[in-house]
Amino acid sequence: MAISISVVLLLVVLTVIFLRSGKLKFSHALVCALLGFYLANSSLAPDIHQGLTGAADVVSSVRP
Secondary structure, eight states: OHHHHHHHHHHHHHHHHHHHHTSSOHHHHHHHHHHHHHHHTSTTHHHHHHHHHHHHHHHHHOOO
16 A cells, blocks of 8 residues: 555656646646546556556565
8 A cells, every 4th residue: 555655646746747847738647647547447457556566576675
């Protein structure tokens, strides 16, 4: 749960930065958000979740 909240927070921060800098239009952000909601309800959602969880496990296991 903490990983998904962190990812969502990171994506929100990046979206705000891109919107303020003018590199991302509001309509583009809206389309991306809608795509995310549709993907969450699709049959791909478990695969995407497992992929993100696996990537987070790999990143967390790396020692500097």
